[in-house]
Amino acid sequence: MSRHYIEPLVQKSTPSIIADKLREAIGHGELPPGSQLLEAQLARELGVSRGPLREGMQRLTQEGLLISVRNRGLFVLEMTPENVEDMYVARSAIERAAAARVVRGDRAAAAEELLAVVDRMGRAAARNREAAVGEADIEFHRLLVELSESPRLRRVHETLITETRMCIHALAESYRASERRVEEHRAIAEAIGSGDRRLVDRLLVEHMDDAVRRLTGDTRTPTVAADAAETTPA
Template sequence: MTSYIEPLAQESTPSIIADKLRRAIAHGELKPGAQLAEAELARQLGVSRGPLREGMQRLTQEGLLVSIRNRGLFVIDMTLGEIRDMYLARAAIERAAASKIVADGNHEAAGKELLTLVRKMSDAEGDPAAVGETDIAFHELLVQLAASPRLSRIHKTLITETRMCIQALEATYSGAEARVAEHQHIAEAITAGDHLLADDLLAAHMEDATTRLTSR
């Protein structure tokens, strides 16, 4: 298993530390509800406590860590309500991204890039982990293609929270064939410049994921 908490290979900065911790949370190395042991993390990362505290503060501001008075810092635990709220926010961000892609006139090139990932997802059928990673990559690319730094910045935190839910999602989500079809239809709508269809498909996609996760 890849470890995201390891000595930094370059000059330590709060942003690098925050990224390491964000990845550790996203991939389950720091589990939901876990308390962050400052001294141990500083040792593992090979940094002093000052930059580590700044990095952790960034994740607290993002909402990935929560400070409990007289107890310390903890990784958030994704409750059913928080899952619903996270997907509500993701739907807003990704629908806005699709709208901007079409409005900017870049929809054909963007759609082709998204369809490349759909083919990769199809090729990965039989490997749930690979399908899940490609699923995430599709949505990350969708927002990146909108070329909106603010949408991308907000989306990064939401994707981290999504990754925290992946294990539960794999147990309740549709098979790979259905997932491929959903993403292909979204990509095709964007390729065609059909903003209204892309918007409807993204809304339905997020609603489906929310229902499956919160009905377990």
């Protein structure tokens, strides 16, 4: 699989840039779950007029990151246990589809790139740098979908990654256990390199289920596993 870094630049519109900035602020906890977006304050802080700001916020409303409450305004989505589980069901569908495509391509090169991220995660875990472990975790999954070379999977996945960041920031204590996270990601990357599609799929589902359990404290069998039982790729 050949990756190209020299590509035509796409000039983003102001609303797109604003949406990206707000998405990053939400993902990194600067705009925490449940907080209200104050239009006048945001326009002043971003140095933009209200028209583009409203359009940017509307994009995030369409993505589900912002919730419009009648007569009250816009609020950042709250990561309730139900929202966390539903988000991981969607992530599982996207990442399993991406992994299936990756395995059909240059899986050796893909595994090498993914293992490089896992090594970085391992070094961060050894130094008890939880924030760096979390960033490497996010990067692994973003790279997995990027390697699928599917623009649509990548587009949908970006919103889900923002919600994942929200979970990690809001529920950081319950999402620790760095060594286990490193082992799970390494196993997925190595399975991709081996070309075993069923193993890759199973490991991804187990990984998502484990994340749901740790983030929500729910010991029941998560929806991810139940849904996956009917949709495992051949």
